Amino acid sequence: xxxxxxxxxxxxxxxxxxxxxxxxxxxxxxxxxxxxxxxxxxxxxxxxxxxxxxxxxxxxxxxxxxxxxxxxxxxxxxxxxxxxxxxxxxxxxxxxxxxxxxxxxxxxxxxxxxxx
Amino acid sequence: xxxxxxxxxxxxxxxxxxxxxxxxxxxxxxxxxxxxxxxxxxxxxxxxxxxxxxxxxxxxxxxxxxxxxxxxxxxxxxxxxxxxxxxxxxxxxxxxxxxxxxxxxxxxxxxxx
Numbered sequence: 001x002x003x004x005x006x007x008x009x010x011x012x013x014x015x016x017x018x019x020x021x022x023x024x025x026x027x028x029x030x031x032x033x034x035x036x037x038x039x040x041x042x043x044x045x046x047x048x049x050x051x052x053x054x055x056x057x058x059x060x061x062x063x064x065x066x067x068x069x070x071x072x073x074x075x076x077x078x079x080x081x082x083x084x085x086x087x088x089x090x091x092x093x094x095x096x097x098x099x100x101x102x103x104x105x106x107x108x109x110x111x112x113x114x115x116x
Numbered sequence: 117x118x119x120x121x122x123x124x125x126x127x128x129x130x131x132x133x134x135x136x137x138x139x140x141x142x143x144x145x146x147x148x149x150x151x152x153x154x155x156x157x158x159x160x161x162x163x164x165x166x167x168x169x170x171x172x173x174x175x176x177x178x179x180x181x182x183x184x185x186x187x188x189x190x191x192x193x194x195x196x197x198x199x200x201x202x203x204x205x206x207x208x209x210x211x212x213x214x215x216x217x218x219x220x221x222x223x224x225x226x227x228x229x
Contacts, residue, residue, distance in 0.1 A: 031215050042219035107159035
């Protein structure tokens with residue numbers, strides 16, 4: 001049981017380049033999330049999904065797109081990277097109810113992205 | 117190295133002492149709260165949670181206290197160990213029916229040997 005995995009772990013892009021971050025979970029969770037974490041700020045929600053084939057905007061969605069074609073995968077895309085998107089990106093997933101915890105979110109190890 | 121947390125408040129505690137980390141949350145309608153631990157270069161890790169119908173919950177060496185009157189959450193770590201050194205932050209879940217969380221900025225805990 002790997003939990004939540006993210007690829008790649010590190011990436012450097014030039015302004016205007018595109019890339020896709022992959023998140024995978026093997027816990028059969030319905031909900032998946034993409035966050036960014038910047039110095040001095042709490043995690044901010046970019047997009048989330050409440051089930052296969054569904055996505056919704058979070059707090060800071062501009063410049064990002066997502067897709068949830070399979071329940072276990074949640075992809076985050078940057079079509080035209082900007083220096084303001086330099087950040088650490090975390091994916092998380094959660095069940096809809098019940099234990100191990102009441103809607104606890106399980107996080108991946110993160111992807112450090114630098115846009116030059 | 118890890119750049120997240122450069123501007124965080126820091127709590128320095130002697131090994132073996134108890135630690136208390138505080139968090140003020142924003143939404144009086146929030147019904148569920150989590151404390152996370154984040155070590156350098158890693159993703160947040162669940163420590164303990166509490167629902168809004170409780171005011172205290174204990175785990176192994178950790179206790180969370182919830183004061184809804186003043187919208188305050190605290191994490192107490194007993195007999196702090198070097199492995200407890202990390203950034204700790206709280207998260208609140210918006211009212212029932214949603215699965216969105218609001219995360220605090222965190223406190224860095226340094227354990228002094």
